[in-house]
Amino acid sequence: MNKLRALKEKRQQIINKSPSLKKILRSTISKYYLTCGYKKCWCHQGKKKHGPYIYLSAKEKGKLKMSFVPKELIKEVKRGVKNYNKLWDDLCEIARLNREILWLEKKKR
Numbered sequence: 001m002n003k004l005r006a007l008k009e010k011r012q013q014i015i016n017k018s019p020s021l022k023k024i025l026r027s028t029i030s031k032y033y034l035t036c037g038y039k040k041c042w043c044h045q046g047k048k049k050h051g052p053y054i055y056l057s058a059k060e061k062g063k064l065k066m067s068f069v070p071k072e073l074i075k076e077v078k079r080g081v082k083n084y085n086k087l088w089d090d091l092c093e094i095a096r097l098n099r100e101i102l103w104l105e106k107k108k109r
């Protein structure tokens with residue numbers, strides 16, 4: 001197999017396996033432990049606090065936006081963040097392959 005074909009095939013494989021744009025989330029996942037409003041609660045004794053509560057934080061229009069993540073969404077949120085990172089890696093790799101392909105095609109002309 002020639003190099004150009006191999007590169008194009010590799011590129012196509014990455015495109016095929018790339019996460020859907022509909023399933024990406026850009027965010028940092030943070031865990032918080034908090035005290036509640038009830039002063040007599042055990043959480044005010046200083047040993048343990050309520051939590052963990054999962055928050056997403058991401059910059060939107062220059063401002064840091066925090067969103068509380070309900071328990072039932074944690075799995076999906078984590079997957080979304082993973083997808084975002086994967087897609088970013090894929091973009092870099094595709095851009096690199098595109099350059100190699102362009103150069104090789106130019107040489108052939």
Ligand SMILES: [Zn+2]
Pocket residue numbers: 035036037038041042043044050
């Ligand atoms: Zn409490």
